[in-house]
Amino acid sequence: MRKISESTVRRLSLYLRFLEHFAAQGQTTISSAELARRGGTTSAQVRKDLSFFGSFGKRGLGYSVSELTARIRDILGLRRTYRVVLVGAGRIGSALVQYPGFRQRGFHVAAIYDKDPKKIGSRWNGLVVRDIRHLDGDLGKEPSDIAIVVTPAESAQEVVDRLVHAGVKAILNFAPVQLAVPADVVVKSVNMALELETLSFALANR
């Protein structure tokens, strides 16, 4: 398989959302033009994105909604569920735990950790916040593929080192810091100020 860029992966995620929406409305086929219109891109881009995974669709008939949905779910690794641990029981963590989109997609937040005694033991959306010192032992008993790190910048690398040591292979990082991880671990960082900076850049360079 050719190398797939992150922007292609993001568009595939979007197409999947539109396909699910169409399926819920009883639509059975969809054209590249319709996916393009919804996704704010071109038909050519849609066809190129989907061509990465072999031949889909029939000229003039479009794509089968169910077939394309299954194929994209497969590509995105969504045929299974993921056990997710969250480290950092602050405001962003609170918002994330209750985010319905995670569970719908098969991402189950199974445990929350913090080091603040005031937070440890409190209930969050049915989960009890656990002391961070149990992290390694818990992961030894119940491994997780994905961790969400919402700690302050200064503790993030230490937490990530422990997660990686315990076998976590993918990290969604909200701490404003560049993390060092081994080559077989993938990190995706989300930085809200940085998102706003792409907007200020656009405003300044119109």
Added chain:
Amino acid sequence: MRKISESTVRRLSLYLRFLEHFAAQGQTTISSAELARRGGTTSAQVRKDLSFFGSFGKRGLGYSVSELTARIRDILGLRRTYRVVLVGAGRIGSALVQYPGFRQRGFHVAAIYDKDPKKIGSRWNGLVVRDIRHLDGDLGKEPSDIAIVVTPAESAQEVVDRLVHAGVKAILNFAPVQLAVPADVVVKSVNMALELETLSFALANR
């Protein structure tokens, strides 16, 4: 100026963070190699990113930290402050309002709106949540360049139409929906489930 890709803009934001960190430690020059190491990229990429904006740095001496900081702040549109309005006083909104990185960067959340009578009038980080029906009038009196939209999917487009009509030119969107805006308005969408899907994709395609 050549067209600058979003990934370049994101790296510039990162470089700026590292530069500020170096400046705080009293460092006056920095090499492309050091910026690359911090940013998880290559010296060649750093030089290419910075070359977009003319010639910087001296061979063997590196870049002046203060000069490069000023230049990147200029490029990113951070020489000024931005008045930001936030629509949707839910959990993510609550996390965002208190996010220290915004104010440090010059993004001032100046008003919060919601349509829920239980939320209207409540205090949030020194701001009082206002009834969404005041949005248009308020923006007429005090224009904002940037809005953050954290509404449910079904209300997002209507809110965005009102924001655009009131002169907002840049929108950070957390609603899981593709927004339609005029060509002179820039939208940046953040979707947490989509971020996790880039991780599941990476796990499934190793």
